[in-house]
Amino acid sequence: MSENLLDLRKLKKYYPIKGGVFRSHVGDVRAVDDVDLKIHKGECLGLVGESGCGKTTLGKTILRLHNATSGRIYFKQTEDEVERIEGLLESESPADRKEASRLLKDVDLTAMNGADLRKQRGKIQIVFQDPSNSLNPRMLIKNIIAEPLLIQKLATAKEVDFRVDELLKTVGLSGNHMRRYPHEFSGGQRQRIAIARALATKPEFILMDEPTSALDVSVQAQILNLLKQLQKDFSLTYLFVTHHLLVVKYITDRIAVMYLGRIVEVAKTADLFAHSLHPYTKALLSAIPIPDPTTKTEKIILTGDVPNPSNPPAGCRFHPRCSYAKDICKQVEPQLMDAGEGHTVACHRWKEI
């Protein structure tokens, strides 16, 4: 089995809702609720779902842009080590649990602080959705890309120009773009700059938060090809968050489908598109507009909207929109079950449908 770069255990991110005269805590928006996910080293994992299902929140929680409410994020730990710590955490004796929390300080991204965290931050990077908002309009391209290098102390002032030039070339721009401002570039070029900035600290993991959805189709293809190339050259691991399913199919190795804060299905890309198991995934896949007028697929049209995550339906969260829902779906929340060959699904009835 391949090595896990990131291992998420029971990760939760709740946003408190304040109400009343004293702004007291009246409820939670459960954006990410009990997510277990493994990201293998060197793979590109796609995270798909409708807007508001928590995919961006999950990504940003991994990066500690948001602090997790609870749960653990193991970074670069072996499976055995993770299991050992998880075992200690669940054990009865307080001594074991104390031992576990001591160990977690070094391996768990949610427990790290200060200098330790800063050290790890160089290894995990992000490319945001809209490059015109994620680049500071008052900074030169050179300074934008050099900033992480200087903060992480990866380059001295003398080397910076050389490194920036090198980075710009890897993303397909040239060194004489260094003394320009972001507004002088087109959307595709700005996204390339954002990618160069993410690459600056030689990361192992990059979170791609819908990197192509603000771009035109012809430019989107250029960026996708660039990302694929970079992954090969620098042996990167991607978490690719998007709602565009054909893009996901093109670029990812595995896909995790998210619905209302929970992962409902994880499978290899080809496997998922060939035979998906969860009814939500089936509906999602059938809803993709296919750019070929000769193929007419039978569409599963879901009724209604995504429910409110502050008050998710009891039992399976998908049951009000699911055509296969039975009594058990309304009462018991399904856990991720193994369906063979690394295909996991959270549905009570996946065997029948």
Next chain:
Amino acid sequence: MEKLIETINLYTDFHTFEGTVKALNGVDIFVRKGETYGLVGESGCGKSVTVRSILRIVQSPGRIRDGKILLYFSEENKEKSIDILTRPETYMESVRGSDISMIFQEASSSLNPVFSIGEQVGESIFFHRLPEILEAAIDQLKAEVSKVGNPLTRTWKSFSLRMLEKELSANVAYDKTVAEIDERLYLVESLASDAQEKAQLISVRNSTRKSMPLVNLVRKIPFLRRYRKILDTIVTGRVVDLLTELGVSNPTAMVKRYPHELSGGMQQRIVIAIALACHPRLLIADEPTSNLDVTIQAQILELIKELKKTKISSVLFITHDLGVVAEVCDRVSVMYAGDVAETALVRELFAKPLHPYTKGLLNSVPKVVQEGQLNTIPGIVPNLIHPPSGCRFHPRCPFVMDQCKVEKPAYIEIESDHYVACHLYAAKGETK
């Protein structure tokens, strides 16, 4: 099938501080009766400007420089066309929302946050279908007035009835005058005789008002103007019917709600309801689903397809998503930098694209069965302040010839219903 609307050699410019943006460069498109017609292209290629020109709502500093926009709306005479660019603004007011209506890209920003759904959907019914509503109200009141025992109520009802009748006759008279002026304008235009008479007719049309002094006075008096309440009830009833048809659950409660209470998909349905309120001949949908999720997008596309069968005759669909085009459209035009590059039936366009840009565009979309790398179109969309000479695609075209750099290719019909603007096929078009 006959044409419903046609643009001939349309040029629209935007006069900005940096220079003139030549957004449309001679656009020739037409929509037939009963078809779903798609306009595709990357952002900034002029799709939205084309339809905004058709409705004459190009925002400042934009101007329509040259060209013709012909409407073939007459039922009796199929050849009769009206060039809306020569018509006065009051004529456009009667067309927009009534004969041609539009769905804008972002539903949340095209709804007014301070009016309820019922008021917003009902507005266009009030504006364009007032005589109809007045007749319905009069019928209803006539039936009621004889049954009422209370003399006070009866006086009130018969007063309302008289007011409504006056309003109706003023409206009918206005419509008649306006129709006469329009007919006269058409004749003057087709004979191409008198420019002076035409100018005079336009000024008369613009200054014509509904003459109903008594009604106008009554409508200014707080208590008396409540006679119009019956109109509100009738319009609300119609809105509820419409929303039911669009598959909105609980429409009676919906008319009292405000846009912020609704989800994105539901807001888009309301915008569609506004557009359909007066049963338009042409529905223009400007990227109606690009801000929605795939499952909601599927719902909305299904709704538009369904409505196409029952309610609206033609749809002009703007999108940048080739998947959506393949699903809903019958015929498509591909636009590039203000030019129409290619027009064909949807199957034909996907099966054998001719223009190099269309080929590039189709190859750069991830497919369901994707083999190898995605192909890309090198370079970026040109700046339209200084557009490339000749064919605007030539700097990015893999088949560029010397001729392309100097001469704009003619837009010719290669096969029946397959138009292309490219020098590669010019010879073929001539021999045909």
